[in-house]
Amino acid sequence: MTGKGQGFGFGLGKMKELAEAFKKAQQVQEGAKRLQEELEQMEIQGESGGGLVKVIVSGNQEPKRVEISQEALAQGAEILSDLVTAAMKNAYEKSTATMRERMEDLTSGLELPGF
Template identity: 65%
Template sequence: MSQEKGKGFGFGLGKIKELQEAFKKAQQVQAGAQQLQEELEKMGIEGYSDEAKLVTVIISGNQEPRQVIISPDAMNNDPNALSELVTMAMKDAYNKSTETMREKMEVLTSGLNLPGM
């Protein structure tokens, strides 16, 4: 199994340039991902228990809990109902932060044709 002269390892000049471009794009995505991580950390995403906003949960874009705000009207509920309001607000904030991350990742990786993105 000898290689023909001039064939090297099967990488032509065009393949090397493609590889260099791929590395360049990967470095750009890595830098963008770090910037995105910092941006998400500074965000405050609000989730609500209901339209009346009896309970508000605020989390970062990285889904770190920041604050829970319980309105005086929510305090009129029994403990189980109040717990349910807090849970609904947490789920709303979580869903909003997940959607925000997904949208920002799509922008970051657009044009890269990454599988699964």
């Protein structure tokens, strides 16, 4: 029988790779925590009607405020409702894209051995 002294099939090289992977994963975890805090502080603006309605959300898509112009109010309830909905969707799309980009930046270069 061969394999004596091999441990669980991990050579020293594999253990070193694994240790490096854990180190990188820890860095990503710390980066993710910082990113979460950053996203909470961000203000991302969505708008509709050429700026008649603005919706501001955090990078975590938490609603912060809505700004409605006098011109938008003059459009009536039904159109105003459509404008607010469109601005909300715009803000959501922007915040989702921002979050995705920031996560990709955080995890780029992360190469886990064996995955």
